[in-house]
Amino acid sequence: MGKTIGIDLGTTNCCVAFSEAGTPKVLPNKEGSRTTPSVVAFTDTNERLIGHIAKRQAVTNPKNTIYAVKRLIGQKYNSQQLDSVREHLAYEVVAASNGDAWVKAHEDTYSPQEISGIILRELKESAEEFLGEEVTEAVITVPAYFDDAQRQATKDAGTIAGLEVKRIINEPTAAALAYGLESGFNGRVAVYDIGGGTFDVSVLEVQDGVFEVQSTSGDCFLGGEDFDNSIINWMIECFQEETGINLRFDKMALQRLKEAAEKAKCELSAVEVTEISLPFISSDATGAKHLNLKLEREVFNELIRELAERTRQPCLEAMSSAGITAPDVDRILLVGGQSRTPLIHEMVREIFSKEPTMDLNPDEVVGLGAALQGSILKGEVKDIVLLDVTPLSLGIETQGGLVYSMIEKNANIPTSYSQIFTTVTDNQSVVSVHILQGESDLAANNRSLAKFDLVDIPPAPRGVPQIEVTFEIDTNGIVKVSAVDLQSKREQSINISPSSGLSPGEIDEIIQRAETNKAADAKRKDFIRKMNKLESMIERLQKTFKEYGHFLSEAEKEKIHGHVADAEKAIKNENEGQIEKSFEEINKVSKVLSEAIMFGGHKTKDD
Known part of the structure; x- marks a missing residue:
């Protein structure tokens, strides 16, 4: 029997965990990272890149790099909520034949389920590589406020990835499971979960291993993406005021603005002011234009205050539905990357009248809880009982x-x-x-x-x-x-197989397409990793050469310059044969430089 993993399928990042003997642990991906960006990119040759590799090339390939697709899953194209989402996306959202919101890359269209399935398959393969065994089953988390269509679509994505989805579990509930196991906590806990695209709040009663969800509320269109968009809008307005140029319809500029906004937002969790510098962001008849701004935390707080305020009403509704008030809550658990924002901490303290806790990594706690639920379902953990609720009537x-x-x-x-x-x-x-x-x-x-x-x-x-x-x-x-x-x-x-879902035939077709692309995708990823490795070797060689190159003869220096130029050209042209040759050449000249350093430049032919 294959292994069961827990997956936090996030808007911005995903986390995979595995529970052994009731102890969950995060599994690193193939690059060694504990989280994987929820990004899929399609190259000019229609090859698929996933995770960090896809995110790194987003600026140069914005129209074909798909991110935050969780906000589209189970949604109709004409949904009012999607209007503001589409405005900030560098890629194109299109209407499917049944009215669903799909995405377009090059000339092909993809359902959000298929994009999510591509990400889940990558997570599955990473877990198999780390565990050394086949992974066949998964517990996948969703926002507590996801409706039936969104839950079905998430389950379809798991099927597309080749996983048997044993359970769909609410993200706040998963976080509470992990927290309760770690701390041995008994009492009433409110889980305040604000991630990349969604906000949830759940009230649970935890007593001697029984986790009873008493109420849940939330907003499926409130999260870190909206915080980023507030900064993006501010940057666009500042730049337009200074130059008269509107960047809102420049897809490549939007992608650069998004990366800068995300970086600035993260930095402002630790510092009071951050600098945003984007050279050559645009141009006009007078020449190139650069964006250089300083964003203070106080200004950032004003930009996002309305968004933070939107979390208040769901919290009050959750407490009201549970028949309690703020003093009845023993702990407030912060979950999701956006919960690190100082203004969010202030908002939580104001709503619940007590200090929140972030004892576990907010990016990982949901995945850990999902893995623990997998152990419960397999009977490996017998002293924990989970009682959940339905989010909507x-x-x-x-x-x-x-x-x-x-x-x-x-x-x-x-x-x-x-x-x-x-x-x-x-x-x-x-x-x-x-x-x-x-x-x-x-x-x-x-x-x-x-x-x-x-x-x-x-x-x-x-x-x-x-x-x-x-x-x-x-x-x-x-x-x-x-x-x-x-x-x-x-x-x-x-x-219920909602009109926004895929038919069994469509799911089978997508699975077959994924299998067809699997070998090509794996080959492409290996090739990209090889190019990245060669780039690192060149960088190390150049750094060492700059400091110790004087130990070499002029002929040796020329040889290094030549091989580096050949290697850089091979990477630029993606010449596989020349890249293999460059590995050998860079290794040889690196060894020559190392020996020259060792002998202090006094090495002779006789040595």
Whole structure:
């Protein structure tokens, strides 16, 4: 049997962990990093780059470098929330045939599930390389406030990656699991989770290994990407005021601005002021234009204050749903990279009237909790019980476009509920069941999950037939609905496969495409790592040569210059044969330089 891993599939970065004997640990990726950027790039030859390699070339290939795709998963193209997201993306978001938000790279389009699946496959392979065994199963985390469509889409992404998704678990719940195991904490904890693209808050009661989620709330369009965008907007406005040039529609400039914004944001967590310098960001008739700005933490706080304030209401809602107030919360656990922001700390202290804790790395704690949940599912950990909740209410549309709520928000899962309905016209032979998710009493204001018809109902006056509708939510938070006519026993059921999801045939097609590309992708990644290694060798040689080159003869110096020039040309042209040759040549001249240093320049032919 293959191994089970825990995956925090983040908007900005991913983290993979594995639990052995109930002790979870983070697994490094192939480059040795403990987190992997959630970035996929497509080169001019349509090769796929993933993670750090993809992120490093984003500035030179902005239109074909896909990032923050988690914000698109399970979403419609015409969603109002996506308008502000699309504005800051360097790549193109397009409408799929069914109205979903997909992405475009070169002339091809990809669903967010496929992009996420590419990332998950890379994480799976990295874990296999580290563990030395096949990985077949995974527990994948999602924001607590993800609806059914987004959860289904995440599960599809796992399938595309070749993983059996054993459980979809809420990110704050996973963090609380890891924290509770590490600290042995008993009491009530509020998990304040603000990552790259989403914000969640969950209230849990932890007692002797029982983790009971009492409530959850959040915002699926609030996170570090929005903090970055606030800085980007500020930079664009400052630059336009100074030069009259609007950078908003320059894709390459936007990518450079994004990298600078992310860097400035991180630095302002530790310092009071940071410098932003982007030479040659644009040009006009008078020549090249450079962006040089100083951003103070006080100014940054004003830029993001409205965003930070948006976390207040979900926190109050979560406490209200749990039937508590701030003094009833024993600990506040900060999760997600954006939780390092000083203004966020101030906001949390103000809301909960106590100091938050960040005892575990906020970038890793969710992945650790997911791995621990994997151990629980395999029976390796027997003294921990997890009781989670559904984030949004579920119901059906009734006469007049109203909603009858079947399962209320924050109901414990797994759960089921049945209700008897009837017909509204005489001799009605078909009953349509429209399944909705959301908190509005009006059907039009909720998320439509699916529709199905119960047909061939025996003729009868209206109000006489008895139609029993049953809702079931499994441990992943995924919904199944059935309807049965109690007289004829005719039944119809549906496992919710939302219109924003992929069909089984589409998933199979994507899996086949991934397998076809696997060998080519692996070869390309190895080649890029080889080029990176050669670049490092050249850099070390040049640094040593600059300091000790005077020990060499003129002929030896010329030889080094020639080989370095050949190697740099090979890298620029991606000439595989010449790169292999350059490895040997750079190694040889590096050895000659090392020997010259050792002998202080007095080495002779006889030596």
